[in-house]
Amino acid sequence: MENRAQWGTRLGFILAAVGSAVGLGNIWRFPATAYESGGGAFFIPYLIALLTAGIPLLILEFSLGHKYRGSAPLTFSRLSKKTEWLGWWAVFVSFVISTYYAAIIAWAIMYSYFAFGQKWGADTETFLYDFLGITAEGVEPGKAGVFVPEVLIPLLIVWAVVLFVLFKGVRKGIEVANRIFIPALVVIFLIIVLRAVTLEGAAEGLTAFFSPDFSKIADPSVWVAAYGQIFFSLSIAFAIMITYSSYLDKKSDITGNAFIVGFGNSSFELLAGIGVFAALGYLAGQLGEPVQEVVAGGVGLAFVIFPLIINEFPGMNGLFGFLFFASLVLAGMSSLISIVETYVAGFSEKFNISRSKAVLFGGGLATLVSLLFATQGGLFFLDAADYFINQFGVAFIGLVEVVVVVWFLRKLGDLQDHANSVSSIKLGGWWKASLGVITPIVLGYMMFGLFKLNLLREHTGEGNETGNYEGYSDAFILYGGWAVAAAALILGLLLTLKKWNPELLGQASDSSKEDKAV
Numbered sequence: 001m002e003n004r005a006q007w008g009t010r011l012g013f014i015l016a017a018v019g020s021a022v023g024l025g026n027i028w029r030f031p032a033t034a035y036e037s038g039g040g041a042f043f044i045p046y047l048i049a050l051l052t053a054g055i056p057l058l059i060l061e062f063s064l065g066h067k068y069r070g071s072a073p074l075t076f077s078r079l080s081k082k083t084e085w086l087g088w089w090a091v092f093v094s095f096v097i098s099t100y101y102a103a104i105i106a107w108a109i110m111y112s113y114f115a116f117g118q119k120w121g122a123d124t125e126t127f128l129y130d131f132l133g134i135t136a137e138g139v140e141p142g143k144a145g146v147f148v149p150e151v152l153i154p155l156l157i158v159w160a161v162v163l164f165v166l167f168k169g170v171r172k173g174i175e176v177a178n179r180i181f182i183p184a185l186v187v188i189f190l191i192i193v194l195r196a197v198t199l200e201g202a203a204e205g206l207t208a209f210f211s212p213d214f215s216k217i218a219d220p221s222v223w224v225a226a227y228g229q230i231f232f233s234l235s236i237a238f239a240i241m242i243t244y245s246s247y248l249d250k251k252s253d254i255t256g257n258a259f260i261v262g263f264g265n266s267s268f269e270l271l272a273g274i275g276v277f278a279a280l281g282y283l284a285g286q287l288g289e290p291v292q293e294v295v296a297g298g299v300g301l302a303f304v305i306f307p308l309i310i311n312e313f314p315g316m317n318g319l320f321g322f323l324f325f326a327s328l329v330l331a332g333m334s335s336l337i338s339i340v341e342t343y344v345a346g347f348s349e350k351f352n353i354s355r356s357k358a359v360l361f362g363g364g365l366a367t368l369v370s371l372l373f374a375t376q377g378g379l380f381f382l383d384a385a386d387y388f389i390n391q392f393g394v395a396f397i398g399l400v401e402v403v404v405v406v407w408f409l410r411k412l413g414d415l416q417d418h419a420n421s422v423s424s425i426k427l428g429g430w431w432k433a434s435l436g437v438i439t440p441i442v443l444g445y446m447m448f449g450l451f452k453l454n455l456l457r458e459h460t461g462e463g464n465e466t467g468n469y470e471g472y473s474d475a476f477i478l479y480g481g482w483a484v485a486a487a488a489l490i491l492g493l494l495l496t497l498k499k500w501n502p503e504l505l506g507q508a509s510d511s512s513k514e515d516k517a518v
Helices: 010-021 024-028 030-036 039-068 072-079 081-114 124-131 149-167 170-196 202-210 214-218 220-233 240-245 254-287 298-312 317-350 355-374 378-408 412-422 429-455 474-495
Strands: none
Touching: 010 170, 010 240, 010 254, 010 317, 024 030, 024 220, 024 254, 024 298, 024 317, 030 039, 030 202, 030 220, 030 254, 030 298, 039 072, 039 202, 039 214, 039 220, 039 240, 039 254, 039 378, 039 412, 039 429, 072 081, 072 240, 072 317, 081 149, 081 240, 081 298, 081 317, 081 355, 081 378, 081 474, 124 298, 149 170, 149 317, 149 355, 170 254, 170 317, 202 254, 220 254, 220 378, 220 429, 240 317, 254 298, 254 412, 298 317, 317 355, 355 378, 378 412, 378 429, 378 474, 412 429
16 A cells, blocks of 8 residues: 555645535525525524534544544545444435536536526526427436437546546645635635625615524424525535545644535535525515515526526626536546545555555445436436435434444544644543534434434325425435435445455555545
C-alpha cells in the first residue's frame, strides 16, 4: 500500500468538509422545511439538534477516522473486526447516492444554459418534464430506457471532472478543487442574496420565512424535521467524514474542526433561506398571490419555481438565472467528490490496489450505473432510489453506528480521550449524553415512524391507488426502492468475507506523504 494521503492544510480539510456538507439540500430543502415547521420558531429546535446531534456526530466520525486512519470499512475493522460491515454499508449507500446525484448536477448544468433567454418558457413545469422525456401521462411504453441526450452529455462531463479530481489525489485534487468551488459558491450565492433582498416584495417573503409560529414547537414532527435536516445536511453516516478525517494530521483539532464545519453548514443554510424567500416574495408579488402559494422544496423549487422567478426578474435575468444554477452545480460537485471518495478509498485499501485503479473501478462502475438516470424513466428511478436509500440507508446507518459504538462496543470513552488529546475544546458530559441518549432516541423515533409509514402506508390516508410511496406500483417500489436499500447492506456484508491484508489491518499510519494520483 502507498503511504496514506494527508491534507495540505487545516483550511483545506475544513473547506472540503464544508463542501461535502453544503449540497443541494441546503439550497432547496432547508428553506421550505424551516418555513413549514414554524418559520423563525424552527430555529430553536434546529439549533438544539445541531448541538445535541449534528456536532456530536461530526466529532464522533472525525474521531473515528483520525484515530484509526482508514476508510470507513478499515476504520470499523480496526475498531472491532465484527463491525467492518457497517463501514461497507455506508460506502455502498454512498455509491448509490453518487449515481443519481450526478444526474441532478447534469440537470443544473443544462438549466444554467437554459437561463439565457429563458428557454423554459412560461410553463416551467411542462418544460421540465419535456426536458426529461416525460409526457403528461408519464413515460411512453417501451421508452423508459431511452437516453435523453440533454441529460446524458452533461452527466458524462460531471463524471469526467469528478474522476479527474480524484485521480489527482487528496491534496492536489480534492483540496485544490474545494479551494476553488467553495469560495466561488459563497461569492455567487452572496450576489444572489444581495440582489434578491432588493427586489420588490422581498420583505414579504422574508417576513413569511422568519415570522415565528411558536405553537409548532410543541409538535413532535417539527423536532423530527429539525433533527432530520441537521442529520441529512452534514454528510453524517455517508462514510464521508470518517474518510476525510483519516487524512488529517495527527495533531489536528478535532472538536474545533467539527464546530467550524457544523456552524459553517448552518450559516450557508440560513443564507440560502434568505435568498430563496426573498425571491419567492418577489414572485408572489408579481403573480398577485400570497407567499405560501409559491413555496416549494426540492426539485420543484429549483427547476420549476426558480425558472418562474427568473422569468419575472427585472433586468439581467439571464445572468441571475445562470448564477443560481451555477451555485447548484458547485454545491453538487463538491458534495459528489466527497461521496465518491468514500468508495475509492474503501476499494483501494480492501483490494490493496493503487488509487488510480480504485478510481477507474469504483468511479467507472458508478458512471455506468448513473446512465440509468439519463433515460426517460430516470426521474422515477431517481425519486424511488433517493427516498429509500436516504431514509432506510443513511438514517438507519446513523442509528446503528451510534448504538454499536456507544452501547455495544462502549468506545465513547476511548474516543473522547483521543479527541481531547488533540483538541482545544474538551469533551465532557454534553457529548456523552448527546450520543448515548438523545441521538439514539431521536433517530430511533424517526426510523420507527418511517417504517410505520411505509409498511402500513395504505392505512395512513395517503390517498393513492397503490398505497405505496408516490403511488408507484408494488413491483417498482420493491425493485427500485426496497431492493436498492437492501442491496447496500447485503453487498456490505459480502465484502467482509474477503480478508484484509494483515499488515494493513494492524497499522494506523500517520504518514504525511501524499498518495500517488496515477
